[in-house]
Amino acid sequence: MMREIYMLLGGLMAWVSLAWLRMLDHPSSFQVKDVRSWQLRRWAGRVMSCIGIALALYGAWQ
Secondary structure (H helix, E strand, C coil), X not given: CXXXXXXHHHHHHHHHHHHHHHHHXXXXXXXXXXXXXXXXXXXXXXXXXXXXXXXXXXXXXX
């Protein structure tokens, strides 16, 4: 049961963070990309994506 939960949670987390990164790639203003907060959000999205993928792989491995 925990295996399915890990896989579902990890897959959902990775999918949402990748969609979030995709939205950040197309800002409404090109000046937004120079802002430090945009760079931090982009970094946080990458970290969340990696955690989600790792969680899904851990669930598949169990």
